[in-house]
Amino acid sequence: MKMKNYKYIIAILSVFGFYACTDDFIDREPAYSIDSENFFNSETEYYQALVGAYDLLQSSYVNVMLGEIASNNTLCGGESATDVIGFQQIDDMIHTPVNSNLRDIWNWMFAGVNRANYILEFQDKTDFEGKNVIIGEARFLRAYYHFELVKWFGGIPIKGDARFALGDETSIPRSSVEEVYALIEADLQYAVDNLSYTAPQVGRATKGSAQALLGKAFLYQDKFSDAANVLDDLINNGPYDLVSDYESIFENPGENGIESVFEVQYTDAEGAGFGCLQCSEGNVAVGFNGIRNYSGPDFDSGFSFNVPVQDVVDAFETGDIRKDVAILDIEAWAAQTGATYGVGYEHTGFYNRKYIARQGDQNLGDQNLTNPNNYRAIRFADVLLMAAEAFNRSGIDDSKALSYLNRVRERAELDDLNSSGANLTSDIYKERRVELVGEGHQFFDLVRTGRGNQIDGFTPNKHEIFPIPLEEIQFSNGNWEQNPGY
Secondary structure, three states, X not given: OOHHHOOOOHHHHHHHOOOOOOOOOOOOXXXXXXXXXXXXXXXXXXXXXXXXXXXXXXXXXXHHHHHHHOOOOEEEEOOOOOOOHHHHHHHOOOOOOOOHHHHHHHHHHHHHHHHHHHHHHOOOOOOOOOHHHHHHHHHHHHHHHHHHHHHHHOOOOOOOOOOXXXXXXXXXXXXXXXXXXXXXXXXXXXXXXXXXXOOOOOOOOOHHHHHXXXXXXXXXXXXXXXXXXXXXXXXXXXXXXXXXXXXXXHOHHHOOOXXXXXXXXXXXXXXXXXXXXXXXXXXHHHHHXXXXXXXXXXXXXXXXXXXXXXXXXXXXXXOOOOHHHHEEEHHHHHHHHOOEOOOOOOOOOEEEHHHOOEOOOOOOOOOOOOOOOOEEEEEHHHHHHHHHHHHHHHOOOHHHHXXXXXXXXXXXXXXOOOOOHHHHHHHHHHHHHXXXXXXXXXXXXXXHOOOHHHOOOOOOOOOOOOOOOHHHHHHOOOOOOOOOOO
C-alpha cells in the first residue's frame, strides 16, 4: 500500500495528544489519551505512530509556496492585496511576528517534531525485528522537520528524545543554529546507517533520502567537503538517475520514479476545508497556484497565487526544454486553445505549471484542497547540483562539479559549459534556479549564498530568517528572544 493512501485514524490523534489544528507549539491535554503504559507494545503500534509522524509532511505545502513567494521567482498574487495577508506581507518583505502563515509553519513543523519524538521517547519499550528501520525513519522525519524550522527561524528549542510538555517554553532555551544542525546531522547519520535504498513501502524514507538531506544540511552550513563526500557517495552508489523526459516528473504517473529521492505523498481523500487546511490529505498548494476562473483543456481552476515573474522566465536559455514544463504562459495557451481565464492580483501572465491542477487529478472533495499531486521534495537533479556546488565551493574538484552540472544541462538539451572557479559557482546558481523553479528552494538558496539582495525589499541581517511568532515569545515569558530586526 502506498504511503499516500494511508488513512489517518482518530486513535493516532489521541496517541500523540497534539491535534493538527492546535494554535500553539506546546501540547494541549487531549480529551482522552493512550499513554505509554498501553501503547508501544507491538510493531503495529510503532508503525501506527510512524504514520502519524509522516502525516505532518503534508502540511509543508505552505513551506514550498512561501519558499517561492519570498524569493525573486514569483509574486504572491491571489484575488487582491488582502488575499491571505500573511503571504502578501512575506512577498513584500514587510512581515512581522504577527503573521498567521509563519505561525502555521512553526506550529505544524513542531507538531511533526513532537510526533517523531514520541516514538523516540519510547524507542526502547518493545523489541521486534526491524525496529531499527522505524527508529531510523522517525529520526529522518525529526531531522526533516528540524531542518525546515532552522532554515525558517534560526535557532529553535530542542528537547532530544522526548516530547515537549506544557511549561517547557519557559525553561528550555532556544538552541543555537549550530546545536540544531548537530542534532539534524546525528539523526540523519543514524538513518543512513539503518535504512536501505529500498523502502518497505513506496513513499517512506530511505538511505538515499537521508544521505541527500544530510548533504543538504552540510551545504546550508557551508560544510562543503562533508557535503561533497556524502552526495558523491549517493550519486555513485544509490539507485537514482535522471529521467529522460523532464515533463513526466511532475505528472501523476511520474510520481516516486527513479529521479525521486524523497516525495511528500498526497491523496485526494475528502475532509479538507479552509478552516483546517493542514487537515487535508491533498496538496493544497496546487489549488492555490492554479489558474483563476479557468475554462479550457488540460487544467483546472485555482486561486492564482505564487505567479512567476518575467525575470525567472527570462532566466531560461534559448532551447531549454524545461521552460514550457515549469512555466505556463496563460496568454499564449489561451490563444492556442481558446481557453478563458480570470486576471487576479499581480497578474504576470505566468503560472507555476509544475504544481497546478490537471483535469482528472482528483475524484473526491474540493479540487483546490485535495489534489493528489505529490511534492517532489528531493530530486536527483537537485542532488547533482548540490554536489556540483559542494565540489566547486570546497575547491576539491571543479572538473567533477562541472560534470554534474552538465549532466543536468544535457537532459535539458543545452550545451555543456566549461567554466571553473567563481564563474562555475555562478553557473551552478543559475542552473539551480531554472531546474528547480516552482519547487520552493529559491529563497533559501539566495540567502544561504549571500544573494538576498536580489529580492525586492530584502534587508540584510534581518530577512535571512523569519520572526518567531509573537505568541511563542509571549508564552516563553522572556525565555526566548525574538530574531534580530523584528
